[in-house]
Amino acid sequence: MAEFDVIIIGAGPGGYVCAIRAAQLGLKVACVEGRGALGGTCLNVGCIPSKALLNATHHLHEVHENFEKMGLMGANPTVDWAKMLAYKDDVINGNTKGIEFLFKKNKVTWLKGWATIPAAGQVKVGDEAHTAKNIVIATGSEPSSLPGVTVDEQIIVTSTGALTLGAVPKSMVVIGAGVIGLEMGSVYARLGTQVTVVEYLDAITPGMDAEVAKAFQKILTKQGIKFILGAAVQGAEAGKSGAKVAYKLRKDDSAHEIEADVVLVATGRKPYVNGLGLEALGVEMLPRGQVKTDDHFATNIKGLYAIGDAIIGPMLAHKAEDEGMALAEIMAGKHGHVNYGVIPGVVYTTPEVASVGATEEQLKEKGHAYKVGKFSFMGNARAKAVFQAEGFVKILADKDTDRILGAHIIGPMAGDLIHEVCVAMEFGASAQDLALTCHAHPTYSEAVREAALACGDGAIHA
Numbered sequence: 001m002a003e004f005d006v007i008i009i010g011a012g013p014g015g016y017v018c019a020i021r022a023a024q025l026g027l028k029v030a031c032v033e034g035r036g037a038l039g040g041t042c043l044n045v046g047c048i049p050s051k052a053l054l055n056a057t058h059h060l061h062e063v064h065e066n067f068e069k070m071g072l073m074g075a076n077p078t079v080d081w082a083k084m085l086a087y088k089d090d091v092i093n094g095n096t097k098g099i100e101f102l103f104k105k106n107k108v109t110w111l112k113g114w115a116t117i118p119a120a121g122q123v124k125v126g127d128e129a130h131t132a133k134n135i136v137i138a139t140g141s142e143p144s145s146l147p148g149v150t151v152d153e154q155i156i157v158t159s160t161g162a163l164t165l166g167a168v169p170k171s172m173v174v175i176g177a178g179v180i181g182l183e184m185g186s187v188y189a190r191l192g193t194q195v196t197v198v199e200y201l202d203a204i205t206p207g208m209d210a211e212v213a214k215a216f217q218k219i220l221t222k223q224g225i226k227f228i229l230g231a232a233v234q235g236a237e238a239g240k241s242g243a244k245v246a247y248k249l250r251k252d253d254s255a256h257e258i259e260a261d262v263v264l265v266a267t268g269r270k271p272y273v274n275g276l277g278l279e280a281l282g283v284e285m286l287p288r289g290q291v292k293t294d295d296h297f298a299t300n301i302k303g304l305y306a307i308g309d310a311i312i313g314p315m316l317a318h319k320a321e322d323e324g325m326a327l328a329e330i331m332a333g334k335h336g337h338v339n340y341g342v343i344p345g346v347v348y349t350t351p352e353v354a355s356v357g358a359t360e361e362q363l364k365e366k367g368h369a370y371k372v373g374k375f376s377f378m379g380n381a382r383a384k385a386v387f388q389a390e391g392f393v394k395i396l397a398d399k400d401t402d403r404i405l406g407a408h409i410i411g412p413m414a415g416d417l418i419h420e421v422c423v424a425m426e427f428g429a430s431a432q433d434l435a436l437t438c439h440a441h442p443t444y445s446e447a448v449r450e451a452a453l454a455c456g457d458g459a460i461h462a
């Protein structure tokens, strides 16, 4: 039996970051992970492998779409799928090994196996029992299935199976036009798969600023992805060489079927807390399956905390990381804090889509008086030079104070560009503060500045 200051259950972005920070703050830390590799869903079957495949297929798309325009003739690469998957696996291994190194460097003990919490202050891993002053549930989430759909991870797959398909399918139906559906749908569309996305709502990417979502759908349609919106999937059935998806159009309740080689179910995720023994322990849960916590990540059991996808809030790796860092500080007697108003969201398609803060719809609903500054990448020389001038930057600022309330970007490197607005918002900046900041030329960031200028006296290149 070993005794620790903190035992963290789960080594995803929330758990491993919490472990490292807690150790840096002088606590004796262990992190339990049964997967066989550190990094959780994000590194093993989520964010990182999907980005590797998005990168490879983005280059393929570039060759087909843009090389000849730049005088690069004759390039016609063929896809070696096994090699592309091996590249993706190398990327995963490099990153998970990196966390092992960081654990050693920071003296975090990796307890290998699956944990249970038999009593407050106790964690059991296999036959070994350990005690800890603090226990952190950082066990993440798992894909939530749909009634009438049985996932086999071969023909009817979740995001996990979509990363290891035996071959590039000729056709794919994606159920759900959320982040996973559009990122993985993009990967396969670029590989030549006929991708059809079936979405319950009348727009893609729920929660995204509506103007951006509309532009996004238009661009993806141009890239060859088909959308069936306002369609409630009723079920999916796998046969020998493909699957049938049954859906009903909400406008007239008419029933339809669509067939494809592979069906990707991307209808959301749910907290993964099975098998920890939370019920026996009497841990309070929320109706949607999350662990109930207070503002300091504490559950109703003394010394038991929870962070990341296992609790309420957006299911994002960086939200979990921030919570992990804040909780480490709290456990070390400091004042950890997460600003939930400034958590960016990014979709890693081409173009990327990124947002932070309020959408126009949210401001309207609140009756908040706002102004909009918009700038198209058509006016950005750098974006035009790389054939990525589709899209725009939209900044929302308070009508009276000019304080930035939100930003929404669809365009090149949007996922990186958004962070200058995040920093500005953290400092309570006005749109004019951003507009008066010198931006290097020629950069994509100039479009952000121009949008900020458009909140005031107007953009220059519009």
Ligand code: NAI
Residues within 6 Å of the ligand: 047, 146, 175, 176, 177, 178, 179, 180, 181, 183, 198, 199, 200, 201, 204, 205, 206, 231, 232, 233, 234, 265, 266, 267, 268, 269, 314, 315, 316, 345, 346, 347, 348
């Ligand atoms: P999601 O919640 O983003 O989207 C699910 C979509 O499925 C919704 O649009 C919903 O209306 C639709 N849907 C649900 N039931 C349906 C039905 N019966 N028929 C048709 N459509 C239906 O979920 P997703 O994409 O699976 O992602 C899960 C989580 O993972 C999200 O919280 C997401 O933010 C996170 N994630 C984030 C990434 C990023 O930040 N780049 C990448 C991948 C995942």
